[in-house]
Amino acid sequence: MSGAGIRIEGLRKRYGSGDTAVDALKQVDMSVAPGEVVGLIGPSGSGKSTLLKCLGAVIEPTAGRMMLGEHTIYDDGWRVRDLRALRRDRIGFVFQAPYLIPFLDVTDNVALPPMLAGVPNAEARRRALGLLDALEVRHRAAAMPAQLSGGEQQRVAIARGLVNRPPVILADEPTAPLDSARALAVIRILNEMARRYRTAVIVVTHDEKIIPTFARIYHIRDGVTQEERGEGRSIG
Amino acid sequence: MISLAARDIVHGWGKFVFTGVGLGLLIGVTLIMAGVYRGMVDDGKALLDNSGADLWVVQQDTLGPYAEPSSVRDDTWRRLRTTPGVARAANVTYLTMQLATSAGEVRAMVVGVPPGEIVAPGWPPFLVAGRHITRSHYEAVADLASGARLGDVLKIRRHRYTVVGLTRRMVSASGDPMVFIPLRDAQEAQFLKDNDAVRETRRRNAADPAFDRPGVPGLLAAIDEAQGANPWVNAVLVTLQPGASATDVAQAIRRWTRLTVYTRGSMEAILVGKLIATSARQIGMFLVILGVVSATIVAFIIYTLTMDKLREIAVLKLIGTRNRTIAAMILQQAIALGLIGLVTGRIAATWAAPAFPKYVLLVPQDTLAALCIVIAICVLASLVAIRIALAVDPAEAIGG
Ligand SMILES: Nc1ncnc2c1ncn2[C@@H]1O[C@H](COP(=O)(O)OP(=O)(O)O)[C@@H](O)[C@H]1O
Ligand SMILES: [Mg+2]
Numbered sequence: 332m333s334g335a336g337i338r339i340e341g342l343r344k345r346y347g348s349g350d351t352a353v354d355a356l357k358q359v360d361m362s363v364a365p366g367e368v369v370g371l372i373g374p375s376g377s378g379k380s381t382l383l384k385c386l387g388a389v390i391e392p393t394a395g396r397m398m399l400g401e402h403t404i405y406d407d408g409w410r411v412r413d414l415r416a417l418r419r420d421r422i423g424f425v426f427q428a429p430y431l432i433p434f435l436d437v438t439d440n441v442a443l444p445p446m447l448a449g450v451p452n453a454e455a456r457r458r459a460l461g462l463l464d465a466l467e468v469r470h471r472a473a474a475m476p477a478q479l480s481g482g483e484q485q486r487v488a489i490a491r492g493l494v495n496r497p498p499v500i501l502a503d504e505p506t507a508p509l510d511s512a513r514a515l516a517v518i519r520i521l522n523e524m525a526r527r528y529r530t531a532v533i534v535v536t537h538d539e540k541i542i543p544t545f546a547r548i549y550h551i552r553d554g555v556t557q558e559e560r561g562e563g564r565s566i567g
Numbered sequence: 568m569i570s571l572a573a574r575d576i577v578h579g580w581g582k583f584v585f586t587g588v589g590l591g592l593l594i595g596v597t598l599i600m601a602g603v604y605r606g607m608v609d610d611g612k613a614l615l616d617n618s619g620a621d622l623w624v625v626q627q628d629t630l631g632p633y634a635e636p637s638s639v640r641d642d643t644w645r646r647l648r649t650t651p652g653v654a655r656a657a658n659v660t661y662l663t664m665q666l667a668t669s670a671g672e673v674r675a676m677v678v679g680v681p682p683g684e685i686v687a688p689g690w691p692p693f694l695v696a697g698r699h700i701t702r703s704h705y706e707a708v709a710d711l712a713s714g715a716r717l718g719d720v721l722k723i724r725r726h727r728y729t730v731v732g733l734t735r736r737m738v739s740a741s742g743d744p745m746v747f748i749p750l751r752d753a754q755e756a757q758f759l760k761d762n763d764a765v766r767e768t769r770r771r772n773a774a775d776p777a778f779d780r781p782g783v784p785g786l787l788a789a790i791d792e793a794q795g796a797n798p799w800v801n802a803v804l805v806t807l808q809p810g811a812s813a814t815d816v817a818q819a820i821r822r823w824t825r826l827t828v829y830t831r832g833s834m835e836a837i838l839v840g841k842l843i844a845t846s847a848r849q850i851g852m853f854l855v856i857l858g859v860v861s862a863t864i865v866a867f868i869i870y871t872l873t874m875d876k877l878r879e880i881a882v883l884k885l886i887g888t889r890n891r892t893i894a895a896m897i898l899q900q901a902i903a904l905g906l907i908g909l910v911t912g913r914i915a916a917t918w919a920a921p922a923f924p925k926y927v928l929l930v931p932q933d934t935l936a937a938l939c940i941v942i943a944i945c946v947l948a949s950l951v952a953i954r955i956a957l958a959v960d961p962a963e964a965i966g967g
């Protein structure tokens with residue numbers, strides 16, 4: 332592992348203060364190796380979204396340590412100055428709904444993160460097309476998001492999450508709107524991509540269909556994580 | 568980097584074009600209003616230009632002859648003609664009235680000019696058809712805008728006038744077409760009483776013991792004659808000899824006569840600053856209201872478009888879009904909307920201007936001013952939406 336992937340130690344997050352304070356995360360310890368896909372499972376209100384937001388650098392934890400790749404990004408305080416650039420360059424997001432930008436075609440949706448990072452348009456589109464190819468949606472490259480099926484949209488969203496080659500992908504219930512075959516396809520793709528690009532992937536899910544596919548699972552209850560061995564069932 | 572604003576506009580072009588066109592019609596109305604004002608100023612200038620005068624000599628302490636009534640004795644011009652520096656001096660009368668043409672009734676400014684002297688100030692500088700008035704009575708030169716044609720007969724008061732010539736863009740300061748008739752007829756038209764009134768005046772004079780002087784034969788007739796005649800005109804128009812200074816000659820005339828003299832510049836100031844000042848303020852008020860309405864529309868549209876995109880904005884922020892980029896997207900859309908509106912408005916105004924009864928003059932400066940104002944309004948209108956967009960928390964993209 333040698334410092335790459337994701338490592339979280341003793342992470343805590345308290346919303347508010349005084350009487351109304353909510354301790355959403357009390358003791359979170361996790362590690363995800365490069366190329367590994369782990370499941371994060373827990374009942375509603377257990378702190379899954381809060382954890383993703385901390386890792387995604389959109390809310391500030393209260394205490395603990397987070398490392399992405401070789402970088403310590405949080406150690407009782409942010410260790411990176413530009414959180415926006417951190418999100419852009421080092422974290423890929425995949426949401427429950429694909430949240431594609433409706434006014435950009437598929438290629439430019441995927442090419443947007445590199446463009447935002449200052450990569451020339453042509454090069455960004457070349458990278459995007461490469462990923463669309465890998466995700467088998469190259470033939471829809473010129474389509475608008477509204478013209479795609481749910482599964483295609485989710486694959487395009489995964490391509491967008493991967494395009495800047497982030498060491499980390501955070502996926503928030505990425506299979507919720509999909510039927511079982513498509514849900515498994517999305518997980519297979521995430522696994523493939525994780526292996527190919529040495530990406531550490533955290534998949535937050537409730538989805539019974541995909542839980543057996545994880546080799547390792549973190550359960551979270553009342554803000555406390557617990558590691559568990561998963562079935563690691565292979566997907567055909 | 569690609570232009571997010573342009574992509575959004577192209578994607579949702581229907582929304583943009585329809586609101587842009589709606590806004591454009593408003594801007595078109597605004598440009599027309601400005602054009603109406605410009606037209607009024609231009610009508611005033613045309614009136615002064617076409618009169619050919621360098622100086623206007625009017626009744627003392629009046630703003631005549633266009634902005635206030637003015638009466639000057641009709642023999643004053645003889646004295647003015649001999650003032651050093653004066654080339655020509657000619658009487659003129661102005662009377663705005665309804666008159667009947669073959670095409671129907673029309674509001675016109677009847678101008679009395681001395682016949683025959685075709686280069687006299689007050690005369691139309693050129694005719695588009697026919698000839699000038701040569702007889703002393705019952706001939707007229709009419710502006711095309713009156714609807715009259717050569718050979719038409721116009722009825723002014725009790726008399727009929729044959730149209731012998733036509734002019735173009737000879738209008739009063741309020742845009743009414745001019746009809747030129749011989750000076751004597753015009754003087755009579757201004758004071759003409761009906762026959763009963765004339766008979767009544769004569770009866771009273773005959774019965775008045777003061778006039779009943781058997782030793783002075785002809786007194787009664789002379790009084791009747793004096794009361795029936797009109798020795799007044801509204802102004803004397805003066806042209807200067809080459810090289811003469813308008814202010815010097817005006818000063819000389821003021822010293823010699825008890826009359827007020829206006830130069831071209833001061834006359835223009837009266838027309839623009841006094842005669843049409845109230846109308847101009849009225850139009851200004853409309854412009855302010857239209858500006859506020861346009862600003863509200865742009866603000867509302869941009870606000871709605873932004874509210875529809877909050878989710879996308881959260882996602883854009885989450886994947887690392889700068890606030891600057893998002894603000895620019897909203898601002899550019901607002902400005903694009905304004906530009907669509909301006910282009911539509913200018914086209915609509917150009918297209919509609921000839922349909923207005925009064926002269927509508929669309930000048931490039933007004934379009935340019937409209938451009939600046941529209942852009943300023945769009946920038947202001949997008950501020951609310953930008954504030955909302957910048958307040959969007961990227962964490963919202965991850966959800967609960
Ligand atoms: N912005 C917030 N302010 C206060 N409390 C919050 C906020 N967000 C989440 N919480 C609380 O933190 C706890 C964990 O929430 P969340 O991370 O959304 O759980 P999950 O995603 O697992 O359903 C819940 O009790 C929730 O009410
Ligand atoms: Mg949640």
